[in-house]
Amino acid sequence: MSLQERLTADMKEAMRSREKDRLTTIRMVKSSLQNEAIKLGKQELTDEEELTILSREMKQRNDSLREFESADRHDLVEKIQAEIIVLEAYMPKQLSQEEVQEIVDAAIAQTGASAPSDMGKVMGVVMPQLKGKADGALINRLVKQQLN
Incomplete structure (x- = not known):
């Protein structure tokens, strides 16, 4: 199953189970993938391109997390941590x-x-x-x- 198909299936599941935060994160990732495909003029992205976008999204979340922690914005820290957990499900296993x-x-x-x-x-x-x-x-x- 491709990443796009997996995201679509998980998005439907999140809608059914009314997981608003998970749904929002999945939609943001799908949007980033679609925007990149349009930018590159492709119908579908390769696995490597998808991984690059996922990595970029994860890096943005980690950078935001550090900023919010240093600014004592605990409400935003929790939101970003939830997004990171959702994104980690789509990332390859991290090496030690x-x-x-x-x-x-x-x-x-x-x-x-x-x-x-x-x-x-x-x-x-x-x-x-x-x-x-x-x-x-x-x-x-x-x-x-x-x-x-």
Whole structure:
């Protein structure tokens, strides 16, 4: 089942069970997917493009969560946390820090990187492998640690 089909089915289920917050989040994701398809001039997005959009939505929510927490907006923190829980259901399983470290180590060995100036080479190899499976900030931090 494609992501679009799964979202549509979950949207119908959320309507039936009157889960307003879940329904709103699913609609926002569907809208983002449709907008991206229109922007790219495509009828359907590839799995990778869908994952990119989901990752972007998740990153936006996490950024908003940090902002609202620092501003003591507890009402908005709860709303964003609920949206994150809904989005996580559609994201691939997140890799542990150890698994990410193994991939980073392999990429460093593959590229022959040895200095911080080689970070771009390593990130170019690592990011396609870990897209949507690990947080970009974690990946960035691990690569920096290895190259320093």
